[in-house]
Amino acid sequence: MEDIFESSDSQRGAFDLPFAQSKTFKGVFRLKQGGELQDVTVVYETYGKLNDAKDNAILLSHALTGDSHVARHNKDDYPGWWDILIGPGKSIDTNRYFVICTNNLGSCRGTTGPASINPTTNEPYGADFPVVTMEDNVELQKMLIDALEIKQLLAVVGGSVGGMMTLIWSARYPEMLRGAITLATSPCLTSQALAFDIVGRNAITSDPDFNGGQYYGKKPPSVGLAIARMLGHITYLSRESMMQKFDIDRSAARPVKTQFETEFAVGSYLAYQGSRFNERFDANSYIALTMACDLMDFGDSVEKIAEHLAPSTCRWLIISFSSDWLLPPFQSEMIVDALLSQKKEVSYCEIKTDAGHDAFLLPHQLSTYGGLIENFLGQLFENRPGVVEKEAPNHYVTDVHDTPIVDGNSGILTDDFGRSHDGRIDFESILELIPRHASVLDLGCGNGDLLKRLRQRSTKSRLLGVELSERAIQKCVARGLDVVHKDINKGLKSFYDRQFEYVVLSCTLQTIMHVEHLLDEMLRVGRRAIVSFPNSAYLPWRTQLYTEGKMPRIGCETDYNWYNTKDVRFLTIRDFHAFCEKKGYSVIQQISLDTEKGVRVEQNPNDNATMAIVVLSR
Numbered sequence: 001m002e003d004i005f006e007s008s009d010s011q012r013g014a015f016d017l018p019f020a021q022s023k024t025f026k027g028v029f030r031l032k033q034g035g036e037l038q039d040v041t042v043v044y045e046t047y048g049k050l051n052d053a054k055d056n057a058i059l060l061s062h063a064l065t066g067d068s069h070v071a072r073h074n075k076d077d078y079p080g081w082w083d084i085l086i087g088p089g090k091s092i093d094t095n096r097y098f099v100i101c102t103n104n105l106g107s108c109r110g111t112t113g114p115a116s117i118n119p120t121t122n123e124p125y126g127a128d129f130p131v132v133t134m135e136d137n138v139e140l141q142k143m144l145i146d147a148l149e150i151k152q153l154l155a156v157v158g159g160s161v162g163g164m165m166t167l168i169w170s171a172r173y174p175e176m177l178r179g180a181i182t183l184a185t186s187p188c189l190t191s192q193a194l195a196f197d198i199v200g201r202n203a204i205t206s207d208p209d210f211n212g213g214q215y216y217g218k219k220p221p222s223v224g225l226a227i228a229r230m231l232g233h234i235t236y237l238s239r240e241s242m243m244q245k246f247d248i249d250r251s252a253a254r255p256v257k258t259q260f261e262t263e264f265a266v267g268s269y270l271a272y273q274g275s276r277f278n279e280r281f282d283a284n285s286y287i288a289l290t291m292a293c294d295l296m297d298f299g300d301s302v303e304k305i306a307e308h309l310a311p312s313t314c315r316w317l318i319i320s321f322s323s324d325w326l327l328p329p330f331q332s333e334m335i336v337d338a339l340l341s342q343k344k345e346v347s348y349c350e351i352k353t354d355a356g357h358d359a360f361l362l363p364h365q366l367s368t369y370g371g372l373i374e375n376f377l378g379q380l381f382e383n384r385p386g387v388v389e390k391e392a393p394n395h396y397v398t399d400v401h402d403t404p405i406v407d408g409n410s411g412i413l414t415d416d417f418g419r420s421h422d423g424r425i426d427f428e429s430i431l432e433l434i435p436r437h438a439s440v441l442d443l444g445c446g447n448g449d450l451l452k453r454l455r456q457r458s459t460k461s462r463l464l465g466v467e468l469s470e471r472a473i474q475k476c477v478a479r480g481l482d483v484v485h486k487d488i489n490k491g492l493k494s495f496y497d498r499q500f501e502y503v504v505l506s507c508t509l510q511t512i513m514h515v516e517h518l519l520d521e522m523l524r525v526g527r528r529a530i531v532s533f534p535n536s537a538y539l540p541w542r543t544q545l546y547t548e549g550k551m552p553r554i555g556c557e558t559d560y561n562w563y564n565t566k567d568v569r570f571l572t573i574r575d576f577h578a579f580c581e582k583k584g585y586s587v588i589q590q591i592s593l594d595t596e597k598g599v600r601v602e603q604n605p606n607d608n609a610t611m612a613i614v615v616l617s618r
Helices: 134-147 161-172 191-205 222-236 239-249 265-280 283-295 302-309 329-341 356-361 366-382 425-433 449-457 470-478 515-525 539-548 573-583
Strands: 021-030 036-047 057-061 098-102 155-159 179-183 315-321 346-351 440-443 463-467 483-485 500-506 526-534 586-594 611-617
Touching (some): 021 134, 134 161, 155 161, 155 366, 161 179, 161 283, 179 366, 191 283, 222 283, 239 265, 302 329, 315 329, 315 366, 329 346, 366 470, 425 500, 425 526, 425 586, 440 449, 449 463, 463 470, 470 483, 500 515, 515 526, 515 573, 515 611
Parallel strands (some): 155 179, 315 346, 346 483, 463 483
Antiparallel strands (some): 021 036, 526 611, 586 611
């Protein structure tokens, strides 16, 4: 049975950091809010080896109360807070990459913070520590990277608060990073998230032992800090994860030596987490770091976020988690939409999980988010300047041993290596219909078979896929393709008018709930739309229905029966032409195929073709 005390904090403690390094920058460090610090020190740890070209460096930015100890350095070392992801042979492979993790400004784990000595008074800063921001943290990281003589980072990676710093890096120093990865982050906190931080800070400052922040050498405000951390842990979990963790026997409280209520299982969990937090963290640092998080403001609309991220030139991987209500998925989607509006290269996946905000620190969905990160970094590394482009190796996808993947939008069955079971003669026909360097939006792109062929034909084309399947998105990312996680049944509101020359809906029309709306949207977003669909009037299928009285398997993939197919519509070529005439769409070109024989059909396609591919315009 799972230990109810296990949490994302379990790998963190007050232990020494024997592998930590430090760098002090002499002189005045001026802060965004107007304050200044003298002779700022940053503590950091490194993993792996910087190569001769110095192009394999990855900067990690930690979450709110993390530190520089992101992973073990050897088997005798203490575990790090992201050990599951970082190390030899892991998703962020330290045999391949040089990983740097800094401790944030304002913290209590070595980097200059409220507990540091103020050179003016020779006493701890305490309440005199100036207000710091996420921008100040990035500036300090930049100074360290410069000191390490690294001209460009392979990527900046950050979860939660660390993701906020990743956003700032991309905007402030766009030339210094080739890739950016954010997990469970936001451009600014919602008012609900702000409220939890405000209550936490009030709990600390209201503690009688807080003493106006000047408690060093005295009894610290342990009660207030514990309550703040207890409140924080509630926001890191989800309702589902709390039910799974505590509802089996909600009265089975674990014994904890504490002054807090432990009547219920969840109470003993919170009391334990709050008390343990006091062992490793400083109350003034908690105030400083939550305030820095709260001051982060890259906008609360797509337009404002786009304005902030306009300078970025890197490739993006954005990951959110479905049950995260602290920094919810819609905020990551806004970042994605802002990047799309600026024609940035971005991939996005919302991972389905019950783990809540802390999902990116836990092993529950490691195979998905770890695989995405591994594949994304692998593509950046293998295709860096001076290296011949190739697909990066990845173990998360290929370990599935060719298990079929069902395309989340189209219902097409393919294997993990992108080989369609029906040969996909339709893809070859679609390729003929699209000019070589045209920009293409592929709706329901599956494993990216069509996009990969388009990319092989032209590296100049702006290509983007839209997909629902997490596994298929992972494969696309492994292939170096941009793909975003969206449900096309909800329309294409993320895309602006005439953003692409062609919008493709391949073998997906029959699964769409709101056909008229989607086709209108396709012709809004694209100058032309290409639609392929199975032709239910194909004579052998009609004959089978007539002679046997049984529904034939109609579609781009015939392994499904009437009771488990994703198809909700069965149309003919004539039906579609009548629809286009009613809507005022112009049919520019049509290719009819008999996919069972692998040939084109020229005579009477409504009877003789299994599939039609139609090019539309207004």
